[in-house]
Amino acid sequence: MNPLRIVIVDDHPMFRHGVRTLFSTTPDLEVVGEAANGQEALTLASELIPDVMLMDIRMPGESGVEITRKITSRFPAVRILILTMFEDDASVFTAMRSGAKGYVLKDADKDELLRAIRAVGNGEAIFSPGIASRMIEYFSMSRPAASEEMFPELSVREREVLYLMTEGLSNAAISSKLEISGKTVANYITNILNKLQVQDRHEAMRLARESRKDI
Structure with a gap:
């Protein structure tokens, strides 16, 4: 062999x-x-x-x-x-x-x-x-919502921000939609990139869109 x-x-x-x-x-x-x-x-x-x-x-x-x-x-x-x-x-x-x-x-x-x-x-x-x-x-626990199952490493708010990013919203639009400051949005996006271990928001959005196809 x-x-x-x-x-x-x-x-x-x-x-x-x-x-x-x-x-x-x-x-x-x-x-x-x-x-x-x-x-x-x-x-x-x-x-x-x-x-x-x-x-x-x-x-x-x-x-x-x-x-x-x-x-x-x-x-x-x-x-x-x-x-x-x-x-x-x-x-x-x-x-x-x-x-x-x-x-x-x-x-x-x-x-x-x-x-x-x-x-x-x-x-x-x-x-x-x-x-x-x-x-x-993790997998023996009660089945989470689809978005949580795809990205268990993200917090609820981080998944929400990621979803809005995939919808094409800018930081300013996300800030207005969630009623949080632009600095807070930027901090969430930094956390998302670090946790998903991607280099920029475009890679994060691509990963999120690919994951959503599997739902």
Whole structure:
């Protein structure tokens, strides 16, 4: 059986070296490339079509979430396993919505990481135990309204602002509609961009519109 071909995407060279060293004694896994940022990851995905890409979330330039969205849409054969230190609900749900097949924390032990890579390489979805427990708890709760289900990381008011943005309203119009100050609207939009891990309001609006199509 051919080994799973892995690309490591992380902006810390020492971390990439550590992961590569970890895999050097694992015959069924082969590191075929490393990327320090999103653009390098896109290039390697195109050139190598690896089986699995280990993707960090926070990197210079485009976030790992946005790069994951681009890779999974352009190269569906490439499976993404998020490997990060961030375990907040916003990061988890946004990453999975972007097309990632798994989510593992960087403090995972060797056996857990290897198990996750092999599972994702075989087309399965997998999460760190603590994250899996939170997701089970979330989905076992009473079913929320559609807008809340799409963006559980946003507050009620933030989802309201996002909805008005997708309707084409300017900040001033949103301010008038909700009877809040323009500064407050701007603060809400900043929160939305940070929680959805997108770069600007246009990406947030696109993500919201795509999600609404699935209702």
